[in-house]
């Protein structure tokens with residue numbers, strides 16, 4: 280086939296035909312929003328045997344809110360995630376989505392595409408910056424749901440990447456959704472770049488507070504091939520919060536937490552080589568950026584006192600979303616079941 284010939288495109292309307300097509304032709308490439316894939320294909324850096332478009336598979340798009348978890352379909356766009364409903368219960372993910380590219384790009388770029396963007400293990404460098412959602416998803420404890428003719432596979436998002444940052448999808452596998460535990464408290468996401476507007480991040484940070492279990496999770500990304508949790512900072516912080524009073528009694532907590540988060544830049548799995556996906560700045564600049572982001576995110580999520588009311592508000596909003604979302608899906612004729620294995624669905 281001459282290089283300029285148009286490539287065949289399949290556009291299934293159901294999940295099973297999609298995975299059958301992927302199994303039948305291992306050279307097919309999943310095309311979601313195309314915001315990364317088409318750039319690579321047009322530049323001649325990728326020559327698949329054809330494209331499998333997933334934008335007509337209704338069960339892949341949308342957000343399902345249940346008592347125990349929130350499920351985000353893989354073809355849900357960043358623009359969908361910025362919607363007020365999602366912002367109310369998954370503010371860290373909504374803020375991460377809002378930070379991606381331009382408004383026009385966000386109407387195309389999907390959750391699955393963001394997770395699967397970049398190189399495959401052992402492959403060449405990624406052409407574009409990507410995976411800003413990853414930092415929020417890892418802090419939120421997300422699980423990726425993958426489907427192929429071999430069945431379903433569920434894997435912690437943090438485990439989906441090889442050491443060099445390549446995404447570990449099995450042949451013929453489609454990411455169908457990410458599952459997130461239903462949160463109970465405040466969250467935040469921050470991104471620092473070397474200029475305004477779209478660009479490579481110096482650093483991304485996500486903070487997720489769970490007052491019900493009295494746990495704090497923090498993740499750093501954008502500084503290396505894969506985002507990662509900074510568990511030692513979260514564990515330390517949880518012991519310095521007065522959960523009953525809704526306060527942080529010692530003002531030095533903010534600075535110490537920020538310093539511990541910045542130490543996460545040195546963790547073996549996340550330290551360089553930064554590769555093509557990050558801004559090239561000095562280590563000291565990035566360390567300071569991490570401290571500033573961590574301190575600000577914590578002040579916003581847990582000010583020195585008076586945040587118990589915020590926790591109640593969060594829970595009321597989550598309850599409302601659950602009650603409303605199933606009804607709205609039914610009214611719009613959208614699939615009621617999320618794209619996850621039936622046995623693992625929660626009511």
Ligand SMILES: Cc1cc2nc3c(=O)[nH]c(=O)nc-3n(C[C@H](O)[C@H](O)[C@H](O)COP(=O)(O)OP(=O)(O)OC[C@H]3O[C@@H](n4cnc5c(N)ncnc54)[C@H](O)[C@@H]3O)c2cc1C
Pocket residue numbers: 308309310311312313314315316317318333353354378379380381384387388389390391392393394395396397407408409410411412448452453454455477478
């Ligand atoms: C100008 C510009 C600015 C950008 N800025 C940012 C930014 O600020 N932050 C950021 O994170 N990214 C950015 N990107 C990168 C890109 O837009 C995002 O990573 C986006 O989320 C990719 O999603 P998509 O749906 O367009 O993926 P596609 O381009 O359709 O696919 C990307 C890769 O994922 C695979 N894939 C897609 N969906 C699935 C699935 N469900 N299962 C298995 N594999 C799948 C594809 O086969 C392909 O390999 C930018 C891109 C451009 C062009």
